[in-house]
Amino acid sequence: MSRHCALAAQKDNCILGCIKRSVASRSREVILPLYTALVRPHLEYCAQLWSPQHMKSTDLLEWVQQRATKMISGLKHLSCEDKLRELGFFSLEKRRLQGDLITAFQYLKGAYKRDEEGPFIREWSDRTSGNGFKLKEQRFW
Numbered sequence: 250m251s252r253h254c255a256l257a258a259q260k261d262n263c264i265l266g267c268i269k270r271s272v273a274s275r276s277r278e279v280i281l282p283l284y285t286a287l288v289r290p291h292l293e294y295c296a297q298l299w300s301p302q303h304m305k306s307t308d309l310l311e312w313v314q315q316r317a318t319k320m321i322s323g324l325k326h327l328s329c330e331d332k333l334r335e336l337g338f339f340s341l342e343k344r345r346l347q348g349d350l351i352t353a354f355q356y357l358k359g360a361y362k363r364d365e366e367g368p369f370i371r372e373w374s375d376r377t378s379g380n381g382f383k384l385k386e387q388r389f390w
Contacts, residue, residue, distance in 0.1 A: 257294075268287070268288075268320070269320060275322040280320050288313070292310055292313060293341065307341070314333075324336075
């Protein structure tokens, strides 16, 4: 998976290079739509689907996003986290965790499989605070 992340980062760096060479303006109104349309979907797909386990792969993908934020004029004095906050973005790691939570919630609500299938079964319990859903691990014999 590290190789796939490296190839995705390389491809996205090439796209960022093309944007940098072909677009004269560095304003937020020009760079941000190009980044969100051409680069960010690849990064999020890589981070979400492959879920890089090695810090090197995660850092490589985050570096591509940082490079894109450096292209926008007026943000040079800010740190990487502040740039993302100013643009309304989260780090790719936070986006991956958000996607995992959404998927777990949908699984609990029955969107993916029947209750009898999968590694867990839903169990109703009145002993949980806030809701009655509880996951119980199935035994595989």
